[in-house]
Amino acid sequence: MELQELKNIWNEHDKNLDTHVQVNQQLLKRVSLDKARSLMGNFKFSNIIELIASAIWLWPMAYFMANHYAEPKFMIPALILFLIAVLTMAWNVYSLVTVWQLNLDMPITRIQKKLEKMNLYNNLFHRNLLFLLMPLVYLTFMIVAAKGLLGIDMYQHWNFMLPQIIGCILLAPVIIWMLKKFPDRKLEEALRFLKEIRKFEKEDQ
Amino acid sequence: MDIQEEKFLMVIQNHKKIIYKICHSYCPVAEDRKDLEQEIVLQLWKSFDRYNAQYKLSTWLYRIALNVAISFHRKEKKRRYHANVEDQVIYLTTDWAQQEALTENMQLLYQFINQLDAMHRALMILYLDNHSHEEISEILGISESNVGTKISRVKQKLKQQFSKV
Numbered sequence: 001m002e003l004q005e006l007k008n009i010w011n012e013h014d015k016n017l018d019t020h021v022q023v024n025q026q027l028l029k030r031v032s033l034d035k036a037r038s039l040m041g042n043f044k045f046s047n048i049i050e051l052i053a054s055a056i057w058l059w060p061m062a063y064f065m066a067n068h069y070a071e072p073k074f075m076i077p078a079l080i081l082f083l084i085a086v087l088t089m090a091w092n093v094y095s096l097v098t099v100w101q102l103n104l105d106m107p108i109t110r111i112q113k114k115l116e117k118m119n120l121y122n123n124l125f126h127r128n129l130l131f132l133l134m135p136l137v138y139l140t141f142m143i144v145a146a147k148g149l150l151g152i153d154m155y156q157h158w159n160f161m162l163p164q165i166i167g168c169i170l171l172a173p174v175i176i177w178m179l180k181k182f183p184d185r186k187l188e189e190a191l192r193f194l195k196e197i198r199k200f201e202k203e204d205q
Numbered sequence: 206m207d208i209q210e211e212k213f214l215m216v217i218q219n220h221k222k223i224i225y226k227i228c229h230s231y232c233p234v235a236e237d238r239k240d241l242e243q244e245i246v247l248q249l250w251k252s253f254d255r256y257n258a259q260y261k262l263s264t265w266l267y268r269i270a271l272n273v274a275i276s277f278h279r280k281e282k283k284r285r286y287h288a289n290v291e292d293q294v295i296y297l298t299t300d301w302a303q304q305e306a307l308t309e310n311m312q313l314l315y316q317f318i319n320q321l322d323a324m325h326r327a328l329m330i331l332y333l334d335n336h337s338h339e340e341i342s343e344i345l346g347i348s349e350s351n352v353g354t355k356i357s358r359v360k361q362k363l364k365q366q367f368s369k370v
Contacts, residue, residue: 003360006317009310010333017222028217028246029210104269105252105260107346108327111272193279193323200324203351 043122044099051092054085061085064148073155074147077140084133091125109201113194120190127184131175135168213253217246220266223334227267230318230330231274245273260343267331267344275323317366321359328355 061082068074098118104111142164146152154161217224224245232238249269256265318329324345331341338352345352 003356003363006314006363007333007335009314011335013308013311013314014222014226014334017225021221021225023214023218023221025214027243028214103252103255104248104272105255105257105265106268106272108268108271108275108324108344109346111268112275112324115276189279196322197324200355201347201351203348203354 043118044096047092047095047099051089051096054089054092057085058082058089060148061144064144068147074143077143080136080140081144084137095122109197113197116190116194116197120187120194123184123187123190127187128179131179132172134175135171139164139168209253213250216253216262216266217249220263223263223266224270226330226334227270227274229315230326231278231323233315233319237277241274241277244277245270248273261340264340264344271327271330271344275327278323317363325355325359328352329359332356332359 061078065075065078065082068078095118098114102111102114143154146154224242228238228241228245232241249266252265252269256262318326321329327345328341331344336344338349338356341352342349347355
């Protein structure tokens with residue numbers, strides 16, 4: 001079968017659709033009014049929640065830093081937690097702005113690349129970066145929370161702290177190994193599709 | 206209903222075949238098709254105010270519908286409920302739906318389209334809908350010569366695929 005024959009079949013089909021395809025006007029009106037729904041709804045929602053959570057988190061950290069600015073042993077862990085929250089917020093704002101600026105009436109390859117890059121970076125940020133930062137967050141959080149909430153100086157309890165630090169140091173390579181051993185399917189899929197789009201865009205010889 | 210809504214309903218009415226064909230090409234499963242149709246209509250409505258008259262209305266519509274269809278197709282949506290005529294935006298009249306199911310050639314053609322990857326599927330729909338290389342390149346965002354090369358490749362693939370038909 002030739003492409004022209006397929007085109008003829010398609011055209012014949014198209015003619016039949018003229019008379020046999022109907023539009024459900026009532027449902028169409030209902031769907032059109034449902035403006036709250038969106039293609040990236042879940043993505044926007046999770047980013048807004050993260051943004052709010054990080055913003056809330058910044059206040060106690062700022063307060064703690066202000067109270068301990070002369071004590072680097074407390075100031076530095078709090079600053080690390082503060083910066084991680086700022087980094088998360090910056091990522092959330094960037095993601096939301098990118099999604100809100102997305103015009104679906106742009107060429108297919110351009111939009112699909114944008115969407116897939118968002119997907120890819122989102123997975124990289126949440127899975128790889130935050131996972132890798134976990135041991136650091138755990139240690140710094142323990143120091144700040146113990147001092148801020150209970151007034152306990154964890155540096156005075158080395159018998160408790162030392163195993164925690166060793167545990168975290170050992171955990172870091174385990175996390176890296178696990179990330180390599182069990183790669184994220186979504187991440188791989190995003191990379192594969194980006195490769196597919198680039199190949200599609202490239203002029204064949 | 207305001208004028209804008211009326212205009213929009215008219216646009217959907219006039220381009221219903223495009224939405225129908227794109228949904229069928231990206232969603233072989235009827236249950237998913239309903240969701241895709243609704244998503245396309247919704248995104249068209251959301252973008253309707255921004256329509257740029259320097260492009261043809263069909264170019265604008267193809268871009269949005271194909272972008273939504275490709276994203277939808279990639280999301281591997283779970284089926285939530287079964288479709289029926291009442292919750293389908295665009296549907297076939299019952300008598301013809303049965304007749305259409307028997308059209309072997311059309312089934313084969315949709316089967317072939319469904320085998321293509323997401324981007325080539327878009328190219329194929331536009332080609333079969335008699336768009337020029339220039340229009341296809343404008344909608345897809347690739348060069349005209351690239352469109353020509355890709356169509357030749359599809360022709361070769363087709364020959365292999367349908368050599369026994």
